[in-house]
Amino acid sequence: MLTRLKRGRVVDPANGVDAVADLWFEDGRIVSPPAGAAACEIDCTGMVLMAGGIDLHTHIGGGKVNIARTLLPEDHVPLHLAADMALRSACGHAAMPTLAAGYRYAQMGYTACFEPAMLPTNARQAHLEMGDTPIVDHGAYALLGSDDFLLRQLAADAPQAKINDYVAWTLAATQAMGIKVVNPGGISAFKFNCRAFDLDDAHPHYGVTPRRILQALARAVAELGVPHPLHVHASNLGAAGNLATTLATMEAVEGLPLHLTHVQFHSYGTEGEFKFSSGAAQVAEAVNRLRHVSIDIGQILFGQTVTCSGDSMAQHRNADLAAPRKTVLMDIECDAGCGVVPFRYRDQSYVNALQWAIGLELFLLVEDPWRIVLTTDHPNGAPFTSYPHLIRLLCDKGFRDEQFARLHPAAQAMSILPSLKREYSLTEIAVVTRAAPARLLGMAGRGHLGAGAAADIAIYREQADREAMFAAPAWVFRTERSSCARAASRPPRGATHVVRPEYDRAIERDLAAHFDSHMTQSFAGFAIGEAELCEACNHGGRLHVHSCHTR
Amino acid sequence: MNAPHFVCPFCGLLCDDLPFPGTSGLLQTACPKAAEGWAAIRATGDARVDGVAVAEAAAVRAASAALAKARRPLIGGLAGDVQMMRAALALADRCGARVVHANQAAAQRNLFALQSRGAVATTLAEARQRADLVVVVGGDVTRRFPRIMERLFAPAPVFVDAAQRRLALLGVDALEYAPAGVSAERVDCGGLDLFDAVGALRACCEDRIDARMAPAGLAALAERMQSCRYGLLLWAAGDLDFAGADLLVEQLQQLLQDLNRETRWAALPLAGSGGDLTANAVAAWQTGFALPLEFRDGEVAGDAFPDYSDVDLLLWLAVLPGLTFPDWARDVPVVAIGAPGLAPPGARVFIPAAVPGVEAAGHLVRTDGVVTLYAPAQTASAHPAAATQLERIAAALEPPC
Numbered sequence: 001m002l003t004r005l006k007r008g009r010v011v012d013p014a015n016g017v018d019a020v021a022d023l024w025f026e027d028g029r030i031v032s033p034p035a036g037a038a039a040c041e042i043d044c045t046g047m048v049l050m051a052g053g054i055d056l057h058t059h060i061g062g063g064k065v066n067i068a069r070t071l072l073p074e075d076h077v078p079l080h081l082a083a084d085m086a087l088r089s090a091c092g093h094a095a096m097p098t099l100a101a102g103y104r105y106a107q108m109g110y111t112a113c114f115e116p117a118m119l120p121t122n123a124r125q126a127h128l129e130m131g132d133t134p135i136v137d138h139g140a141y142a143l144l145g146s147d148d149f150l151l152r153q154l155a156a157d158a159p160q161a162k163i164n165d166y167v168a169w170t171l172a173a174t175q176a177m178g179i180k181v182v183n184p185g186g187i188s189a190f191k192f193n194c195r196a197f198d199l200d201d202a203h204p205h206y207g208v209t210p211r212r213i214l215q216a217l218a219r220a221v222a223e224l225g226v227p228h229p230l231h232v233h234a235s236n237l238g239a240a241g242n243l244a245t246t247l248a249t250m251e252a253v254e255g256l257p258l259h260l261t262h263v264q265f266h267s268y269g270t271e272g273e274f275k276f277s278s279g280a281a282q283v284a285e286a287v288n289r290l291r292h293v294s295i296d297i298g299q300i301l302f303g304q305t306v307t308c309s310g311d312s313m314a315q316h317r318n319a320d321l322a323a324p325r326k327t328v329l330m331d332i333e334c335d336a337g338c339g340v341v342p343f344r345y346r347d348q349s350y351v352n353a354l355q356w357a358i359g360l361e362l363f364l365l366v367e368d369p370w371r372i373v374l375t376t377d378h379p380n381g382a383p384f385t386s387y388p389h390l391i392r393l394l395c396d397k398g399f400r401d402e403q404f405a406r407l408h409p410a411a412q413a414m415s416i417l418p419s420l421k422r423e424y425s426l427t428e429i430a431v432v433t434r435a436a437p438a439r440l441l442g443m444a445g446r447g448h449l450g451a452g453a454a455a456d457i458a459i460y461r462e463q464a465d466r467e468a469m470f471a472a473p474a475w476v477f478r479t480e481r482s483s484c485a486r487a488a489s490r491p492p493r494g495a496t497h498v499v500r501p502e503y504d505r506a507i508e509r510d511l512a513a514h515f516d517s518h519m520t521q522s523f524a525g526f527a528i529g530e531a532e533l534c535e536a537c538n539h540g541g542r543l544h545v546h547s548c549h550t551r
Numbered sequence: 552m553n554a555p556h557f558v559c560p561f562c563g564l565l566c567d568d569l570p571f572p573g574t575s576g577l578l579q580t581a582c583p584k585a586a587e588g589w590a591a592i593r594a595t596g597d598a599r600v601d602g603v604a605v606a607e608a609a610a611v612r613a614a615s616a617a618l619a620k621a622r623r624p625l626i627g628g629l630a631g632d633v634q635m636m637r638a639a640l641a642l643a644d645r646c647g648a649r650v651v652h653a654n655q656a657a658a659q660r661n662l663f664a665l666q667s668r669g670a671v672a673t674t675l676a677e678a679r680q681r682a683d684l685v686v687v688v689g690g691d692v693t694r695r696f697p698r699i700m701e702r703l704f705a706p707a708p709v710f711v712d713a714a715q716r717r718l719a720l721l722g723v724d725a726l727e728y729a730p731a732g733v734s735a736e737r738v739d740c741g742g743l744d745l746f747d748a749v750g751a752l753r754a755c756c757e758d759r760i761d762a763r764m765a766p767a768g769l770a771a772l773a774e775r776m777q778s779c780r781y782g783l784l785l786w787a788a789g790d791l792d793f794a795g796a797d798l799l800v801e802q803l804q805q806l807l808q809d810l811n812r813e814t815r816w817a818a819l820p821l822a823g824s825g826g827d828l829t830a831n832a833v834a835a836w837q838t839g840f841a842l843p844l845e846f847r848d849g850e851v852a853g854d855a856f857p858d859y860s861d862v863d864l865l866l867w868l869a870v871l872p873g874l875t876f877p878d879w880a881r882d883v884p885v886v887a888i889g890a891p892g893l894a895p896p897g898a899r900v901f902i903p904a905a906v907p908g909v910e911a912a913g914h915l916v917r918t919d920g921v922v923t924l925y926a927p928a929q930t931a932s933a934h935p936a937a938a939t940q941l942e943r944i945a946a947a948l949e950p951p952c
């Protein structure tokens with residue numbers, strides 16, 4: 001149905017547009033203004049039109065999130081949803097169940113979400129969960145770097161070509177969109193009872209350093225032409241003084257593309273009375289200087305949440321801080337691990353208050369919005385439902401100052417936040433919530449409103465209170481046609497996004513042998529095929545295979 | 552074309568290293584549980600209403616009518632795959648039903664401990680490659696999981712010298728299917744019951760008591776537990792069938808947390824048979840709650856201690872064997888979907904469905920809760936999958952339910 005969205009303010013930074021105009025779409029695609037009349041017209045006077053939001057780092061599916069849900073029955077508050085939409089009953093807060101996550105993202109105008117830490121041995125569950133996440137498109141990054149196959153190859157000085165084949169096989173076998181590394185080698189080292197692991201420490205069994213792991217994976221991702229840079233959760237998560245490691249990590253890959261995730265948790269110095277200080281200025285300076293680096297923030301916001309991480313080593317360190325006091329740690333299948341620690345961030349805690357300020361300092365000090373993405377590392381810094389509040393903090397200096405005044409006084413004394421006058425424009429918000437993540441993921445038809453793009457559109461009533469504005473869009477369009485004959489569902493199902501670079505299948509012989517010696521399932525049954533993926537996703541969504549351009 | 556590999560669906564270990572028994576009727580394995588499961592699902596049978604064979608469509612209509620009439624329906628059993636559970640939850644949401652797995656009592660022993668104190672856990676591969684001390688607690692786990700020792704102890708481990716591995720039995724006399732070449736030592740608890748024995752271990756490991764005050768067998772075990780490199784606690788919640796078992800699991804988890812301050816330890820709680828981990832995983836990811844749970848008035852909530860007194864219809868789902876039909880349901884009208892050999896005798900309506908991993912493909916969650924396997928179909932099926940039958944029942948309901 002040809003639809004015309006009339007006289008709205010179109011904010012579309014990817015196409016350099018911020019102007020009042022009409023926007024047309026038909027059959028799930030944005031079209032140029034046609035000659036004929038629209039079958040449907042919506043008056044958008046006083047409204048702001050943006051492409052659907054894209055969250056490139058949100059823990060929405062997979063084992064550790066499901067552990068968190070099970071661990072915290074007290075977390076789940078009912079969602080009261082529109083009765084006329086044929087929606088399922090749902091509830092959730094921090095450890096958000098899949099149904100609630102899909103509905104709540106869509107309610108905020110988000111139309112695509114990426115699970116950043118899919119363990120290859122847990123990939124089936126991740127896809128099953130994403131398949132039960134309604135409305136929004138989804139995809140995942142396969143987690144490598146503490147898996148025994150890679151560590152064995154690096155210990156044996158395998159050629160880079162073999163690493164590339166393994167990475168490409170992993171992407172295909174787990175139906176992934178990118179590659180993530182978490183505390184490189186550290187999750188494995190923790191299984192050997194190692195408790196701290198810095199960039200140049202040798203792995204207790206394999207002798208390999210995190211630096212070497214980062215280099216091998218960043219090179220593989222680049223040489224395979226995977227659009228999304230290696231997604232890096234650096235060493236020393238959350239530790240005072242980890243700033244030095246973070247800066248060294250940026251330099252370690254020698255100019256190859258690198259996406260540093262939840263940088264807020266990696267920007268800590270050791271100054272001041274409490275030996276914990278902001279490293280935001282140094283990290284932002286490095287990001288501004290190093291054009292190969294992109295980041296997302298992992299902003300914390302105050303209140304109850306739960307932290308779910310693949311970084312079992314760091315989460316074991318945090319276990320004594322758990323609130324409520326119950327932690328789950330797992331070692332996983334010669335592959336990875338995880339740790340789930342419930343957490344309550346308090347503005348009267350010096351450390352939490354400063355973490356809050358550090359995240360905002362980073363947002364305001366990094367100059368190029370195209371290399372920074374708005375995240376709370378859901379749910380680790382805060383549930384994603386707090387994005388509208390975070391947007392207001394970025395757009396409204398007066399509001400920010402009011403909130404700052406509530407912080408622990410010692411934290412106020414240690415932050416330069418009041419001196420940062422910058423306020424995000426709507427264009428900059430559109431960049432950090434849709435246009436930049438789309439570009440960083442290589443999703444050509446998303447994150448913008450040019451002709452041919454997907455008609456994923458969020459329409460907000462323009463209001464001075466940006467929190468109110470972004471919390472409840474007037475309209476959200478998510479209209480892509482399904483390619484699967486069995487799809488007949490309302491609300492719509494999202495698509496799965498993957499990449500499939502070429503590789504030499506000779507690697508599968510080595511992998512089969514590795515499965516025999518190390519694993520406890522057969523290699524023959526490991527890979528997720530396309531028919532299986534369709535079943536996992538409830539026969540609903542399309543499969544988008546994004547192209548890889550070998551550099 | 553090669554035959555698809557076979558994932559054995561008959562217990563939570565989901566072994567995929569055995570050949571499919573084909574049509575010969577006998578599983579070519581020493582695993583008694585697999586042979587038993589295979590026998591249980593071999594029976595064929597038709598759809599029935601009130602004991603009379605009918606067309607499937609007629610049984611679906613009868614099931615739908617019964618569900619529409621029921622005021623407090625309960626969907627139980629739940630031995631099946633992910634797709635079955637998805638369809639069961641969707642139907643329960645429409646009808647305002649409660650949802651309970653037949654293994655609930657055992658599952659809650661681990662669940663309550665988790666929700667109270669957290670957990671330290673591991674998976675089959677880590678356990679096999681690393682464990683130099685395995686302590687079996689509270690029951691002969693090999694009766695419920697016959698190949699667990701084989702899966703843990705063969706072939707040789709990668710990160711530990713095979714000769715250094717030890718196996719200790721705490722509150723267990725002997726193992727029916729012991730591992731080859733590894734001797735199992737029964738720990739002498741000096742007359743203490745399991746609760747006190749675990750308490751004494753914790754006290755020794757934390758140096759809260761002089762180890763000489765504890766029974767010698769326990770003091771020696773505590774000493775070994777603190778000096779091993781990677782220890783493994785192994786239990787099956789189904790074996791811990793006594794009051795307060797969740798508190799024992801909580802004690803075990805706290806013992807693990809204490810030990811991990813210095814060395815590495817983890818638990819491998821064995822479960823997953825009869826689809827219990829599968830059902831709970833799907834329930835948790837869709838709703839946030841482990842089973843049992845309840846849909847009512849457009850809301851979903853956990854229902855840890857359900858009251859069954861007002862159940863007026865039980866929709867019993869069992870495409871996998873191994874469930875015990877609950878006592879409370881003996882006088883409740885039953886609509887059953889499943890393998891013909893698994894139908895409760897008094898069911899008013901029975902609808903046959905394909906067995907996942909044998910007659911239909913299906914996703915199943917393994918004992919460690921991490922690895923989900925895709926069990927391909929091995930043979931053609933005379934019946935659709937349970938999920939399809941549930942969707943047909945839902946489609947036949949007059950909206951609203």
Ligand code: SF4
Pocket residue numbers: 559560561562563564565566569580582583584585696697698699
């Ligand atoms: S141990 Fe369990 S999964 Fe393995 S063969 Fe026996 S019944 Fe099947």
Ligand SMILES: [Zn+2]
Pocket residue numbers: 057059116262377378380
């Ligand atoms: Zn994260």
